[in-house]
Each structure stands twice: as C-alpha cells, then as structure tokens.
Amino acid sequence: MNFPPIPITGVGLVTAAGRGVEPAWEALCAGRSLLSRDSDPELSGFPPIETARCPRIDPESVGADRRAARIMGHHTHLLLAAVHDLAAEAPADPAVAEEEVAFFAGMDSVDPEKDDLLDAVRESEGRVDLGHFFSEGMDAIPPLWPLGLLNAIGFSQAAIQHRWRGENAVFSAGPEATARAVCEAADSVGAGKAKLALCAGVSGVISARMLARATRRGVWPQSGGLGEGAGVIRFEKPGDAGLSKIPGWLKGHCSVRALEKRGGLARAVQESARGALACAGLKPDDVDLLVIHGEGESGADGAEAEAVSAVFGDHKPWGLATKGVFGHLWGGSPALDLIMAIKALAEGAPPTPPAAAGGLFRDAAGGSGRDELKNALVLLQGFDGVCSGLVVGKNA
Amino acid sequence: MAGSGRRVVITGYGAMTPLGGDVASTFDAAREGRSGIEVIRRFDPEKLPCRIAGEVDDEWIASQENGAARRLDKFSTRGVRMMRVAVSQAARTARLGEISERKRIGVALGSHGDHPQIEELLRIFPYWKPEGSDPLQGGWDIEGLKSRGAYDLMTFFRRKSDVATSVVALDFDCRGPMVSICSACAAGAQAIGESVRLIRDAKADVMVAGGCEAPITYVGFLGFVLLTALVERYETPQSASRPFDRRRNGFVMSEGAGAMILESYDHARARGAGILGEVLGYGDSSDAFRITDMHPMGLGAVFAMKKAIEDARLAPDQVEYINAHGTSTPKNDSTETRAIKEVFGAHAEKIPVSSNKSMIGHTIGAAGAVEAILAVEGMRRSEILPTINYQNRDPKCDLDYVPNETRVQAHRVALSNSFGFGGQNACLCLGGPEIA
Numbered sequence: 001m002n003f004p005p006i007p008i009t010g011v012g013l014v015t016a017a018g019r020g021v022e023p024a025w026e027a028l029c030a031g032r033s034l035l036s037r038d039s040d041p042e043l044s045g046f047p048p049i050e051t052a053r054c055p056r057i058d059p060e061s062v063g064a065d066r067r068a069a070r071i072m073g074h075h076t077h078l079l080l081a082a083v084h085d086l087a088a089e090a091p092a093d094p095a096v097a098e099e100e101v102a103f104f105a106g107m108d109s110v111d112p113e114k115d116d117l118l119d120a121v122r123e124s125e126g127r128v129d130l131g132h133f134f135s136e137g138m139d140a141i142p143p144l145w146p147l148g149l150l151n152a153i154g155f156s157q158a159a160i161q162h163r164w165r166g167e168n169a170v171f172s173a174g175p176e177a178t179a180r181a182v183c184e185a186a187d188s189v190g191a192g193k194a195k196l197a198l199c200a201g202v203s204g205v206i207s208a209r210m211l212a213r214a215t216r217r218g219v220w221p222q223s224g225g226l227g228e229g230a231g232v233i234r235f236e237k238p239g240d241a242g243l244s245k246i247p248g249w250l251k252g253h254c255s256v257r258a259l260e261k262r263g264g265l266a267r268a269v270q271e272s273a274r275g276a277l278a279c280a281g282l283k284p285d286d287v288d289l290l291v292i293h294g295e296g297e298s299g300a301d302g303a304e305a306e307a308v309s310a311v312f313g314d315h316k317p318w319g320l321a322t323k324g325v326f327g328h329l330w331g332g333s334p335a336l337d338l339i340m341a342i343k344a345l346a347e348g349a350p351p352t353p354p355a356a357a358g359g360l361f362r363d364a365a366g367g368s369g370r371d372e373l374k375n376a377l378v379l380l381q382g383f384d385g386v387c388s389g390l391v392v393g394k395n396a
Numbered sequence: 397m398a399g400s401g402r403r404v405v406i407t408g409y410g411a412m413t414p415l416g417g418d419v420a421s422t423f424d425a426a427r428e429g430r431s432g433i434e435v436i437r438r439f440d441p442e443k444l445p446c447r448i449a450g451e452v453d454d455e456w457i458a459s460q461e462n463g464a465a466r467r468l469d470k471f472s473t474r475g476v477r478m479m480r481v482a483v484s485q486a487a488r489t490a491r492l493g494e495i496s497e498r499k500r501i502g503v504a505l506g507s508h509g510d511h512p513q514i515e516e517l518l519r520i521f522p523y524w525k526p527e528g529s530d531p532l533q534g535g536w537d538i539e540g541l542k543s544r545g546a547y548d549l550m551t552f553f554r555r556k557s558d559v560a561t562s563v564v565a566l567d568f569d570c571r572g573p574m575v576s577i578c579s580a581c582a583a584g585a586q587a588i589g590e591s592v593r594l595i596r597d598a599k600a601d602v603m604v605a606g607g608c609e610a611p612i613t614y615v616g617f618l619g620f621v622l623l624t625a626l627v628e629r630y631e632t633p634q635s636a637s638r639p640f641d642r643r644r645n646g647f648v649m650s651e652g653a654g655a656m657i658l659e660s661y662d663h664a665r666a667r668g669a670g671i672l673g674e675v676l677g678y679g680d681s682s683d684a685f686r687i688t689d690m691h692p693m694g695l696g697a698v699f700a701m702k703k704a705i706e707d708a709r710l711a712p713d714q715v716e717y718i719n720a721h722g723t724s725t726p727k728n729d730s731t732e733t734r735a736i737k738e739v740f741g742a743h744a745e746k747i748p749v750s751s752n753k754s755m756i757g758h759t760i761g762a763a764g765a766v767e768a769i770l771a772v773e774g775m776r777r778s779e780i781l782p783t784i785n786y787q788n789r790d791p792k793c794d795l796d797y798v799p800n801e802t803r804v805q806a807h808r809v810a811l812s813n814s815f816g817f818g819g820q821n822a823c824l825c826l827g828g829p830e831i832a
Contacts, residue, residue: 169586177558184590384558
C-alpha cells in the first residue's frame, strides 16, 4: 500500500486519572475504574450514570491568555493541557519552520453552557420579545460567547500558542473525526507536506445536553459510562526524527463505513482491521496486541468480537480495552487508545485483558512478566458506522 | 497540470444563495451587479445595531426539495435543507445517480449545525429547577421536558456539525468516506480541499463537497453582533457590503449552500461525464495569531495561497483571477490585499481581484464552496464578477478589484480564498473547462 511508517515522537494525555500517560497507564494496569456515580444535580433527571470527569483546568496554567480564556470551555482546556504537556515533555525541534507544522483534530460537539444563557433567558422574562431580550438579556451573555461554540476556536487557540502554521483541519464529531485527524496528520508527514504533524482527539464535556444527545443516538445508557479527556500525538518526518525519541511508529490505517444494517458493522470492523494491516504490510499473526473499541453496548461489542474472531482465527494477541476504566471519551477515545497502545508496546507488558472477551485474547498478562510486543492494532467505531483500524509498531 | 496524485475535476455543482436558487440564477444576478442583501425578514431586528442580512427565498428551497426523501426532513435544519437542494442540483449535472460503485462516493461538508433558537431556549429553561439560593445550581426536570415535548429541543441533535454530512450521505446514497469540517469561514473550502486529498489518495473516486450555513436566526445573529463584526453604518442594505472600499465597516451575515461533485479525471472520462472545471491545487494554513484578528502581515493567507499555487504546479504569474475572501471588514480587506502583493509581487497589479460577498454577503461555512463555484462558472463564461459598492479608494487597498461592473475576460486559472475566524485559511486553485 506504500504507506511509510511514520515516527511518533511525542504524546500528551489528559484523563480522569490526571495529566500525562503514567497515571492513565497505572489505572489501566491496576484495573482501577475511574468511573463513579455522577452526583451533579444538573443530571439528576436522567437515569443514574457513571462518569469519569477530568478536573477543571486553569487555562492560564496551560498557556492561554486571560482574554482568550474567556471564550473557552472545558473541552478547549483539555486540548490545551494535552498539547502543553506534550510540548513540555518532548519539545519539538525548534529548527522546524512554523509553516511546516501541521495540526489536525477531532473534537466532539460543543454545547452552549447553561450558565452562559440562563441569566439572559431569565432576564427576558419568558417572552419571545427579541428587542427586550437584546436590551435586557444581552448583558448577561458573555462577550465573544458565540466563538466559544465553534470547535475551531479551541483548535485555533492551540495553534496560536504553539505557532503552528501548516496544514490543518478540525473534524467533528465522535471517534471517526479523530480517526480522520490521525490519518490526515500521518499522511501529511508521509507525503512530505509537513515535517511535524499533530493530531488530537477531544471528548465532549459531560452535561445534560451531552446525555440527551447520547440518549438520542442510542449510545447511552445502553453502553457503559462516559468520560472526559483529550490526547495529542505528534508525528515527525522519518529522516528528521532521532531514533532515541521515537516511542512508536504509525504503520497503517484504514477506515470503512458499515453499509448494511444486518451484519454491516461486523463486516466494517473486519474490513478496517484487514485494511489497516494490509496498509502496514502485516498479517494478523504479526499483531501482538489488540486494543478493542469495546464500548459496552451489546450490538457493537458483538460485532467487534465476531470481526476479531474472523480476522485472527486461532491467533490470540494480547488484549487491551480502556473504556471500563476511563469511560467512553467519544472524540477523545481514539487518542487515548492509541497512546495506551504505544505505552503497552514500550512496556512490553499489557494490562489484564478485558473481561468477558470470550477467549479472543491471550490469558493473564498483567504481572506475568514482560513480553516482546512489536505491533498493535487499535480498533475504533464511530457513530455513523465508520470503523477504523490503526496499526502502531515499536519499530519501523 | 494538477498537483501530486490523480487529477481532480468538477463534474457538477449547485448552489443556493440570496441571489438565486441555483448557480445559473446566482451568477446571472451577480453579473448584473445585484445585491441579495435586505432588511432581515426572519425575525424582528429592530433594536439591533445591524438589521440586514442575505436571506435565501423560502420558495426557492421548498420548490426544489426532493419529495422522495421526506424521512430525512426531521433531521434537516434550514442549512441542511439548502445543502440537500444544492447537492441535488450538482448530482443532476454530474449524473451522480448513474455511478454504480457507491462505496467509492464520499461526502465532505463544512457546516456548524444550527444555533439553538430563542424560542427553544424559552421552552427549555422553565424546566430548569434551581436548588438553594444560587439560581445556577439545580437540575433539569427531564420528565417534564419529555411530557411537554421539549426534550427533543434539549438534544439539539440538529445543531451538531456532522448532521449535514450524515443526511447528504443518506439522501444521495454515498457510501464512501465521510468528513465533517467545522473551521468557521474556511470550512467550505477546506471540505473541497479534503475531498481533493481523498481522491488523489485513491480513497474515493467521487466526492460530494461543499458547505452550508443558516445563521440568520436571532441567537446566531446576536453572536456576531456581540463580536461587533457586522456592518453597522450603511445607507441602504444593498450598499452595506463594500469590500475594499474605504468606507467599509463590517461584513453582512448571509446564508446559503454550495456543492460540488469532484471526481478523478480518469473516472469522469471513463463514464463520459461532462467536465466543468478542475481543482488544480489546495493550500491551507493557520495564522496562529489571535482568535478574532488576522495576522497583520497576512502570514497565513500568504502560506495558503503559495501552497495552492505550488500544489497546482503553477507559477504565480499563471494565476489570472483571484476570488477574494473580501469580507468588507477594515482589517480583512487590507490584510488580504497585502498578502496578495506578497505572493504575486509586481504581477499582483495585473490580476483582477473581486469579492462575491459584496453581493451575496458572508455565508460563513458555505462561502468557500459558493465562491469557488462562482469562480469556475466565471471561467466557463469568460466573465469576472464585480465587486459592487466600490466607490472610495482606500490607499491600503490598491489592486484591481473589478469595480461595480462585470468584466468580460477569458481566464483559465483562478484562486479562491477563504479565511476563518480563529485563523484557519484555505485557498483553492481552480482551472476552467479548457484546462480540464
């Protein structure tokens, strides 16, 4: 498929476990779920839900200036924190020109925050009197409020802070958007259009509106808990990346849409897995670690199990799943899963495989000693039936 | 002639704008220098500092909607309805329905979903139940919302930015890649650029690309009023949008949709599709300066234009027309002028530069697509659309802006600029049918 392996030279991650890869990895290895019954009174009218929220982040602590911070929501702070930490822990080569740094992101929907508008609506005294609303309610709306509703603003703020001036796009919404961002960033470097490319995935912010939308889409409460978080991954031109700082390589990717209602999802997962492996020039037997999507909804999980069984046959890779620990991060989940796969390759010891995986994976890994893991396949499912496979390797 | 990989040609396009319900009527009105800007009809703007906008005639939308796909209507906001009509026009020209390999047809659209309406907010907020003394602390009465039929408003499903892509893919049986882009005013152009990449990389043979936006609602409009980005001083609605004129003082909000059918050259030729033009190159960049201001040197705009020209493997002096972003704001127009000079040097003085926004207003996520379509249509007709309301020369804007009258001039290569709030820039290098 002529996809050159692309070096991954840095990652940044924010989850409910905290800032950075290590706390997330420790939680995963310990099998310690970060989900707990959400006690936010705003959600009290919904069925009980378990969430894994990220603590609020002071935007100025991650480099945002005070004026810009006024138009940012929690989702933007998550993105800025992940990017900030990546830059601090693995600084990019300053010799790379600004216009040679590309940036792509998948971001979940941004909702108007209740607090932004509640006062304004109340001041309008319940009347659809627009003139009255403007004159009496407008003062209660934060200036620049509409910009806060644009996904592009959080994305642009990261670019502003780090002077990224190359190719870019912000995709929305859900896991498929972030999968697209990963592919675009890797292709940008692979095609020589950028020397550095970053791709980010950002979750939505858990709120009543998010739950309402999740209910409408049928992804909750049928599936497990919901989480917040953001991850960013940096790709670098192979010749420019020092081998010592490469924790992993992106070796292949493929996205396929489920087209038929009956059996379509299983077929799409299967095709995306096979396509990603073909792109990487690998066979199923070459996969040492499989990161499953595993969102906890029976139809989706059943389709995934069927596909894994069909692709891997008797070969049983190590298994890893993140959603039982972190919840479903929607747009953030591909970044989290990819980063955990890279970490597992580096550690050589994957955490305990997901429960109820029906013998798809090798048995007991955690605590059984280190193993030589070379290649991992990450499986993702989007909301509109878009399934993706991403292959990462320890070596090119 | 085109950049790396497969050549990407245009085999169909469609549009809805305040000037017309399709490409031909929009272009015909624009070539006569007509303005689509009026006093807002959709809500009472009386007490707002800006009371004008470009609204698409409801009848144009209703008369062209496809009766066979009514099942999708419940997901279709005004913006999505316009998008579906624009795509249906483009699909008809391109004979999209005749293509049997539906898995090779993708969709990439720029859109931001619709804003919540004041009426919706007023229906929802009575179900907010404060607890204690702080009115912001409390919970939602979900059962009340459900029993009174307000819960659907709560989901704001239709506000989501990927709804347009999903609905169009279903409506037109496009089973290939789906991409939803929400990069503000650059979204429509970026959707076309991303489509070009997908076709060049052989991930699709055909892409439905474009953008839509319907921001003429009270909340959507109010947002831009608060930003003080809209024009506030004007004699008539029709003379308010005046790109590059010294008296410009803000942009005019507008609505619309634009759709292109993009196709690999070989695929189009093999099935005998008519070729309207070609996307020769695409360049994108980020200003990385400020959220609300362009880089003062137009750095991002320069990068985007240079990249698009390089991607097309052309020299700057081969560009014969620039369809400017030209918003009619003081900063954009002078900065864009500066960027054009930086890219083209002495050749800048010889290139006609015009802004469709002088007649259509700013259609936000649709603008990049609508303006690229008009640029190609201009090459087909050998006409360059004017910048109307150009009366007072600004020393900072000293290029040839094709003032007030359409120019009859054959041209084969055009750039179309789109620069978004936040600093995302996209530039398309387009070729006419002769090149294709």
